[in-house]
Every structure is written in structure tokens, then in C-alpha cells.
Amino acid sequence: MERQNPWLSFFVHLCALLLALFLLTPILWMLIMSVSTTNDLTTIPLRWMPRHIDFHRYVELLTVAENSAGEAFLASMRNSLAVATMATLGALLVAIPGAWSVSRSPGRQRLALYAVVATYMLPPVALVVPLYFALAALGALNSVFSLAVVYLSILAPFTTWLLKSSFDNIPQEIELAAMIDGARLDQIWRRITLPLAGPALATGGLFAFLLAWDEFFYALLFTADQRAKTLPVAIADLAGGRVSDYGLIATAGVLAAVPPVLIGFFLQKSLIAGLTTGGVKG
Amino acid sequence: MATLTLQGIKKRYGPVETLKGIDLDLEDGEFLVLLGSSGCGKSTLLNIIAGLIEPSDGDVLIDGQSIVRVHPKNRNIAMVFQSYALYPNMTVARNLGFGLEMRGVAKADRQRAIEKVAAVLQIDHLLDRKPAALSGGQRQRVAIGRAMVRDPKVFLFDEPLSNLDAKLRVEMRTELKKLHQRLGTTIVYVTHDQIEAMTLASRIAIMRDGVVQQFAAPQEIYERPANLYVAEFIGSPGMNFIHGELRRQDGRIGILSKTGAAGASFLPLAAANLAAADAAIEARIDRPVILGIRPETVTLANSSTAAAPHLASFEAQVEVLEPTGADTLGTLRLGADQVTARLRPGDLQQAGGTARFAADMSRASLFDPETGLRIS
Numbered sequence: 342m343e344r345q346n347p348w349l350s351f352f353v354h355l356c357a358l359l360l361a362l363f364l365l366t367p368i369l370w371m372l373i374m375s376v377s378t379t380n381d382l383t384t385i386p387l388r389w390m391p392r393h394i395d396f397h398r399y400v401e402l403l404t405v406a407e408n409s410a411g412e413a414f415l416a417s418m419r420n421s422l423a424v425a426t427m428a429t430l431g432a433l434l435v436a437i438p439g440a441w442s443v444s445r446s447p448g449r450q451r452l453a454l455y456a457v458v459a460t461y462m463l464p465p466v467a468l469v470v471p472l473y474f475a476l477a478a479l480g481a482l483n484s485v486f487s488l489a490v491v492y493l494s495i496l497a498p499f500t501t502w503l504l505k506s507s508f509d510n511i512p513q514e515i516e517l518a519a520m521i522d523g524a525r526l527d528q529i530w531r532r533i534t535l536p537l538a539g540p541a542l543a544t545g546g547l548f549a550f551l552l553a554w555d556e557f558f559y560a561l562l563f564t565a566d567q568r569a570k571t572l573p574v575a576i577a578d579l580a581g582g583r584v585s586d587y588g589l590i591a592t593a594g595v596l597a598a599v600p601p602v603l604i605g606f607f608l609q610k611s612l613i614a615g616l617t618t619g620g621v622k623g
Numbered sequence: 624m625a626t627l628t629l630q631g632i633k634k635r636y637g638p639v640e641t642l643k644g645i646d647l648d649l650e651d652g653e654f655l656v657l658l659g660s661s662g663c664g665k666s667t668l669l670n671i672i673a674g675l676i677e678p679s680d681g682d683v684l685i686d687g688q689s690i691v692r693v694h695p696k697n698r699n700i701a702m703v704f705q706s707y708a709l710y711p712n713m714t715v716a717r718n719l720g721f722g723l724e725m726r727g728v729a730k731a732d733r734q735r736a737i738e739k740v741a742a743v744l745q746i747d748h749l750l751d752r753k754p755a756a757l758s759g760g761q762r763q764r765v766a767i768g769r770a771m772v773r774d775p776k777v778f779l780f781d782e783p784l785s786n787l788d789a790k791l792r793v794e795m796r797t798e799l800k801k802l803h804q805r806l807g808t809t810i811v812y813v814t815h816d817q818i819e820a821m822t823l824a825s826r827i828a829i830m831r832d833g834v835v836q837q838f839a840a841p842q843e844i845y846e847r848p849a850n851l852y853v854a855e856f857i858g859s860p861g862m863n864f865i866h867g868e869l870r871r872q873d874g875r876i877g878i879l880s881k882t883g884a885a886g887a888s889f890l891p892l893a894a895a896n897l898a899a900a901d902a903a904i905e906a907r908i909d910r911p912v913i914l915g916i917r918p919e920t921v922t923l924a925n926s927s928t929a930a931a932p933h934l935a936s937f938e939a940q941v942e943v944l945e946p947t948g949a950d951t952l953g954t955l956r957l958g959a960d961q962v963t964a965r966l967r968p969g970d971l972q973q974a975g976g977t978a979r980f981a982a983d984m985s986r987a988s989l990f991d992p993e994t995g996l997r998i999s
């Protein structure tokens with residue numbers, strides 16, 4: 342270990358602290374808002390620390406009653422889970438074979454991937470009108486499934502790209518060795534390639550899920566009611582009423598963060614890279 | 624147990640022809656060593672046999688049947704890669720057993736085979752480790768073991784010993800030889816180490832720029848190299864080349880060396896050489912030739928060597944003496960050329976003077992300087 346200048350070390354720690362503060366403050370504020378009473382949130386000057394801890398909004402959002410905020414919220418949570426899960430699984434299903442073939446084929450075939458990724462550069466606004474008309478013509482507006490398909494078209498290029506670079510890092514000789522050992526392609530994938538690409542699969546899946554989970558623009562335009570509205574849209578609805586309860590919005594935000602955080606927590610172990618070392622000469 | 628035949632194998636990468644028509648024919652149980660310097664196409668040829676690369680032209684036959692259309696997994700070949708190519712996500716035991724598992728061998732049988740191979744390769748204490756936790760030499764042994772557990776028709780080895788330290792290398796070499804003697808499986812083995820080639824091979828194919836220079840038994844290659852490239856490549860210290868002209872003097876045909884500081888010497892050819900290629904030699908009289916003599920065929924001249932007809936004696940200046948223990952390498956000056964002689968320790972006390980030496984011309988080679996090909 343290099344000997345460190347104490348000032349440099351102080352500076353590094355200061356920067357880390359500032360960054361943490363910058364990232365965590367909004368989240369902390371959201372948590373505080375979600376448990377403050379409405380009075381505390383509307384007094385001027387603002388009360389930063391709530392006088393009572395108040396959980397009634399959580400109860401409100403998590404109970405189902407006819408025409409309540411809870412009913413709308415839970416429905417949108419269910420829709421979001423369905424859309425994000427379908428889109429993510431679909432994206433991985435498309436990306437794994439796609440990325441593998443691009444990674445294992447030489448030169449010119451790779452252009453195909455670049456072309457596909459280029460569509461990713463288009464702003465959503467450019468696509469939304471044609472997509473809207475297409476979905477309308479198919480009678481597929483306001484449907485969880487068609488929203489998932491739209492997301493899939495966004496997620497697939499990006500996950501393919503991510504997986505391709507991960508497959509590139511797996512020496513092809515390892516797969517060839519397995520082939521000579523008598524493994525079929527599906528066995529090679531199952532036993533060797535996919536386990537080795539595990540961290541990338543987890544990262545790709547998580548990012549795809551988050552992207553679908555957070556997406557607002559398409560969801561706003563393509564969904565109309567509780568049958569298909571996703572969380573971002575539902576949360577926006579909370580803000581759109583005549584009287585906005587900011588605490589309720591914050592609570593919805595906290596609850597909306599729970600599934601991705603849980604998924605990230607369980608994927609943590611596979612996100613650790615470095616699995617491919619040791620197979621071939623250094 | 625299988626014969627292996629390569630017929631006119633060519634491989635082109637764009638405009639570059641990496642393999643330029645390789646023909647080799649192996650009998651059942653042969654140990655072929657592909658020997659050549661880096662980039663000559665050894666791995667490419669091995670990969671073509673394995674089916675990992677498709678040849679641009681030519682045919683590969685196992686037991687007389689063409690396999691170029693057969694998928695690698697169905698060729699029943701085991702291969703050790705130059706880069707090991709272990710499965711990083713599996714333990715050593717799983718790595719070793721993978722080929723058996725894919726072929727549906729029962730777990731108990733698999734276990735037994737793994738343990739047997741691990742014992743032979745001295746990796747039985749590593750069975751539960753992952754490849755990342757192994758040293759280079761241990762990885763290499765796992766890679767060899769992975770091929771050994773199966774009972775393939777042909778073994779392919781791509782420089783399997785190149786990463787081992789000198790001691791382990793010799794041990795593994797012996798182990799491979801034993802393995803071959805025990806199993807009798809046909810082996811194709813790539814290396815650029817000539818000692819490995821000489822010790823292991825039943826036949827060696829020396830390659831250069833995608834062309835086989837010579838395909839013969841090790842001793843044959845050593846004694847009768849087909850051209851200057853092979854002569855230079857095999858042997859350590861290498862063969863001595865004496866540049867000169869073929870002359871007829873006093874009724875004998877021999878090489879007159881170029882004149883150097885020590886003058887010129889006339890080395891008469893042995894009868895054995897003359898008989899072999901009389902017409903070819905006659906045609907070259909008074910034209911330049913290169914004489915190749917191995918260091919161990921040069922000895923100090925004495926009263927008994929003078930009488931032997933196959934020994935050509937010459938006077939040379941002794942420039943350097945290098946004792947290696949078992950023998951002493953002497954660097955001599957003969958005409959314009961430098962000659963290394965493998966002498967007995969104590970033959971000469973010190974460098975600097977001149978002495979008479981005798982070269983065994985029955986074991987000498989004669990090359991055409993223009994084509995580099997062997998004349999006799």
C-alpha cells in the first residue's frame with residue numbers, strides 16, 4: 342500500500358461524504374415526509390423533524406376499499422410488477438441468444454447489433470405516435486401485456502449490448518472444450534456460459550427491471566385506468582388532484598421503492614464479478 | 624484405438640494460406656508430434672482434426688472414414704488446449720468428470736475414473752478446488768486429466784507442458800509416455816520443444832509456414848534431416864554446417880572447406896554416403912555444398928581414428944571449451960566455419976591451440992546450398 346498524504350485522504354473522505362449526502366438526502370426527506378402529519382408538512386416555516394410519527398398513509402395505501410387511493414395504488418403496483426417482470430424476462434430471453442451469437446460470430450455480423458442499438462438512440466417522443474397508432478389499431482391500448490411488449494423493444498437492445506460484452510469476456514475455448522467433451526449447445530449454455538455470465542445477467546436483469554419499473558412517458562400515454570396503469574402514472578395521479586397530499590406521494594414513493602430494493606438485495610451475491618478467472622492462462 | 628489420416632489439408636485466412644496442403648498418415652496407436660516454431664500452423668492443424676476449424680480443402684479420416692462433416696462432439700476426440708480452457712465455475716472433480724457426465728456415465732463410475740486420473744496426475748488433494756485457486760502447473764494437469772478420463776479414439780494435445788517448471792515438465796513427459804504405452808491410443812501432440820518431440824514421438828512432423836518439412840521417426844529425423852531447416856531445428860547444440868565445394872582428390876570424393884584463418888581442409892565422404900546417391904554426388908562435383916555434422920560425431924583424432932575409413936580427420940583451432948559435466952563442448956574453427964564438438968572431459972586441457980579431430984562421415988549429411996535439400 343502506498344503511503345498516503347493525510348490531506349489527500351481527508352479530501353477523499355470529504356468527497357465521499359458529500360456524495361453520500363447528496364444521494365441520500367432526498368430519500369431521507371421522502372421517508373420523513375411519509376411519516377409526518379399533514380400539518381407538519383404545511384406549516385411555514387417548514388418543520389424538518391415531525392412532531393409525531395404518523396403511519397396512517399401507509400395504512401391508507403395498503404388497504405383495499407372501493408374507490409380508495411389504496412385500491413388504485415395496489416392495482417398499479419400489481420400492474421407494474423407484471424409489466425416489469427414480463428418485459429425483463431422477455432428481454433433476457435431475446436438478449437441471451439442474440440448477444441451470444443453476436444459475440445461468437447466474427448466481423449461483419451456485428452453490424453446488426455450496432456444497427457439495433459442505434460434505435461435506442463431515438464428519443465421516445467419520436468416513437469410514441471407511431472406506437473400509439475399501432476397499438477390502437479391492434480386494440481391493444483390500456484393493456485399490461487402490450488405495455489410489456491413496448492418495454493421489451495426498449496430493453497432488449499440494451500440488455501443484448503450488456504450481455505455481449507460479458508460473453509466476449511468468456512474465452513471461446515472454454516465452450517469449445519465443452520463441445521469436445523460432448524456437450525450439446527444447450528448443455529454448454531446451461532452448465533458453462535450462463536453461469537459464467539451470471540453477474541452480467543443479474544446486472545442486466547436488474548437494470549432492465551428498474552427501467553421498466555420507472556418508465557413514465559409511454560405508460561402515461563398507453564394506459565387509461567386501473568387495468569393497466571403502472572406505479573409512476575398512479576403516483577402522478579396522486580399529485581394531480583385538487584388537493585395534493587405530498588405526504589401521500591412520498592409514501593407511495595417509499596412503497597414503490599421496496600420491490601426493486603428487495604430484488605437488488607437478493608441479486609447482490611451474483612452481482613459480484615470475477616467468476617471467469619482461472620479458466621485459461623492469464 | 625484408431626488410425627488417423629490427413630489428406631491435402633489446406634486452410635486459408637483471406638489471402639493468407641496458413642496450411643498449404645498437409646498429408647499425414649498415422650497408424651493405430653502412433654504418437655505424432657507436430658513440431659515447429661511459433662505461428663507455423665500447428666494449432667490450426669490440431670483444431671482442424673478436432674473439428675473446431677473447418678479446412679478450406681482436404682479431408683480428415685479416422686479409421687478410414689471421413690470426419691470433416693462430423694460434429695466435434697461426435698468425433699470421440701479428447702483435446703488439451705494450449706490455454707487449458709478449464710471450466711472456471713466447476714470444481715476440479717467436476718471439470719474432470721464433465722466429459723463422462725455428458726456421455727451419460729453413471730455417477731459411481733465417474734467418481735472412480737476421476738480418482739484414478741487424479742492420483743496419476745497428483746492432483747487428488749485439489750479435487751474440491753475451483754480452477755482459480757490452482758497454480759499454472761496444477762491447471763495444466765487438470766486439463767490433461769480432463770482428456771485422460773475419457774477413452775477417446777484420438778488424443779490431441781496443444782503444448783500441454785509449456786507452462787510447467789523444468790522438473791515437473793520432465794515428470795509429466797514421462798507420465799504422458801507411460802500413459803501412451805498403457806492406453807495405446809493414437810496421439811497428436813503439438814510442441815515447439817524438440818526434446819519433448821524426440822522423447823515422446825513415434826513419428827515427428829516438422830512444420831514450417833504451413834508445410835510439412837519432414838515426417839519420420841525421431842531418430843531418422845535426427846540422423847537424416849531432409850533439409851537444412853530440419854537439420855538446424857533438431858539437436859542441441861545444433862548440427863554444424865561446413866560450407867565448401869565437392870571435390871575429387873586422390874581418387875576420393877570429399878568436401879573442400881572454405882579457406883579461413885586455419886587454411887582449408889579436405890573431408891572425404893564415407894563409402895556409406897557415396898553408395899547412397901552416387902549419381903547425385905557425381906553431378907555436384909566442383910560445385911558448392913554444405914556438409915552437416917552433429918557435434919557428437921566429432922572426436923579427438925588418435926592413432927585408431929586414422930585407420931578408420933569413415934572418419935575424416937582435420938586440423939582445427941580450439942577457440943572455446945565449455946565443460947557441462949558429462950561432456951565438454953569445444954568450439955572449433957574449421958576453414959571459415961565454426962564447429963561445435965561434443966568432447967569427453969579431459970580430452971583437451973585448454974583452449975587456444977590447434978588439434979586434430981576426426982568427423983564420422985558415415986553420419987554426416989550433405990545439403991544443396993541453393994535448395995537447402997538433402998543430397999545424401
Ligand SMILES: Nc1ncnc2c1ncn2[C@@H]1O[C@H](COP(=O)(O)OP(=O)(O)OP(=O)(O)O)[C@@H](O)[C@H]1O
Nearest residue numbers: 636641659660661662663664665666667668705815
Ligand atoms: N482466425 C485467424 N485469422 C487469421 N489468421 C489466423 C487465424 N488463426 C490463426 N491465424 C494465423 O495462422 C498462423 C498459424 O497459427 P497457429 O495458431 O496455428 O500457430 P501455432 O503453430 O500453433 O503457433 P504457436 O506455437 O505460437 O501456438 C499464424 O500466423 C496466425 O496468425
Ligand SMILES: [Mg+2]
Nearest residue numbers: 665666705781
Ligand atoms: Mg499454437
